Amino acid sequence: MKIEGKNLIIGFICFLIVFMVTAQIKTIYRSESDIISIKNENELRDEITQWRDYYDAATARINELNAKISEYQASATKDDEATKLIKDELDRVKMLAGLVAVKGQGIIITLDDTKALEKIAIDAGYYDPNVYVIHDSDLAMVVNELRAAGAEAISINGQRITGNSEIRCIGPQVLINGIRMTAPFKISAIGDSKNLRASLTLRGGIIDSIKSANIDVSIEEQEEIIIPAYEKTLNYQYATEVEGGAK
Amino acid sequence: MILIIIFSCMLGLLLGFFVPVIPYAYTKYMAIGIMAAFDSIIGAISGVVQKKFDIKIFVSGFFVNMFIAIAFTILGESLNVDIALAAIVVFVFRIFNNLSTIRRQILMKLENKKEKEKRVIK
Numbered sequence: 001m002k003i004e005g006k007n008l009i010i011g012f013i014c015f016l017i018v019f020m021v022t023a024q025i026k027t028i029y030r031s032e033s034d035i036i037s038i039k040n041e042n043e044l045r046d047e048i049t050q051w052r053d054y055y056d057a058a059t060a061r062i063n064e065l066n067a068k069i070s071e072y073q074a075s076a077t078k079d080d081e082a083t084k085l086i087k088d089e090l091d092r093v094k095m096l097a098g099l100v101a102v103k104g105q106g107i108i109i110t111l112d113d114t115k116a117l118e119k120i121a122i123d124a125g126y127y128d129p130n131v132y133v134i135h136d137s138d139l140a141m142v143v144n145e146l147r148a149a150g151a152e153a154i155s156i157n158g159q160r161i162t163g164n165s166e167i168r169c170i171g172p173q174v175l176i177n178g179i180r181m182t183a184p185f186k187i188s189a190i191g192d193s194k195n196l197r198a199s200l201t202l203r204g205g206i207i208d209s210i211k212s213a214n215i216d217v218s219i220e221e222q223e224e225i226i227i228p229a230y231e232k233t234l235n236y237q238y239a240t241e242v243e244g245g246a247k
Numbered sequence: 248m249i250l251i252i253i254f255s256c257m258l259g260l261l262l263g264f265f266v267p268v269i270p271y272a273y274t275k276y277m278a279i280g281i282m283a284a285f286d287s288i289i290g291a292i293s294g295v296v297q298k299k300f301d302i303k304i305f306v307s308g309f310f311v312n313m314f315i316a317i318a319f320t321i322l323g324e325s326l327n328v329d330i331a332l333a334a335i336v337v338f339v340f341r342i343f344n345n346l347s348t349i350r351r352q353i354l355m356k357l358e359n360k361k362e363k364e365k366r367v368i369k
Binding site (some may be wrong): 022 | 258263264278284
């Protein structure tokens with residue numbers, strides 16, 4: 001039995017070592033075929049150094065680009081301010097030019113032909129319509145007076161009066177901004193309503209003279225008048241800017 | 248006895264083939280264990296040749312050397328010292344030593360035999 005035990009132990013040891021060697025060889029073989037190319041340590045070290053160089057270069061590039069980005073951002077915000085200023089200025093100029101609808105306190109003057117007087121005149125037998133109807137000059141005088149009194153925006157029957165607007169007689173009608181219109185004329189003006197009314201109703205002033213021309217005039221002050229924008233497109237064909245301004 | 252050895256070797260080969268692959272990180276420890284085992288076996292053979300073989304010393308040496316070698320390798324790993332290399336150097340050194348001992352013993356036996364024959368002839 002002692003021999004038997006000894007044999008068993010030796011057999012077990014043989015089994016163990018063969019088993020270990022086989023497993024080891026198999027593992028090494030498999031691993032190498034898995035990894036495809038086993039690089040030695042020095043190669044790997046070289047590669048690490050190389051990659052570290054790449055990394056440093058990439059980091060430097062990132063920093064550079066980040067700096068550029070912040071620079072751009074800074075200038076972009078600057079641009080924003082400039083753009084905003086320009087936009088504000090543009091809005092202001094547009095309003096001054098009458099290209100946007102505006103509202104505010106002001107007065108509405110209504111001018112109408114006097115039907116009653118006209119009838120009397122016809123009855124009397126010396127009817128001359130030119131005497132009784134509202135003329136373009138009447139309207140222009142009112143507008144002129146309103147401007148002199150500091151009106152900021154003026155419209156006649158919904159047509160904005162701008163620096164380019166005409167008030168012109170075309171026979172029985174009046175042409176304003178290329179639109180034909182007839183009485184009654186509703187002139188709206190934004191400005192200090194008291195001032196406007198006062199300057200119009202001055203003794204011997206514009207209203208007096210219009211009234212004496214047999215025209216019905218009514219003036220009402222309003223807290224809020226809305227005046228529409230100039231509808232036509234402004235386009236200068238012949239005028240160009242003078243560099244530096246004319247002296 | 249030879250039958251048992253052959254049979255167990257075959258069994259080991261078979262099992263080694265069908266066992267799943269051990270993780271690559273552990274092959275280092277396995278290798279050290281194998282070297283320790285080889286050292287023990289060569290030592291045992293030399294013991295047999297010198298007629299001072301003791302199964303207890305062999306078996307205890309086989310397992311203890313193997314485990315200590317693996318333990319040292321792990322320790323070296325954690326200390327960043329290549330103790331595995333030192334262990335392999337020692338094992339290979341001992342294997343060569345034992346092999347030379349075996350060779351010398353076998354040669355001595357052969358010479359003894361020749362001398363005996365000569366004496367017989369004389």
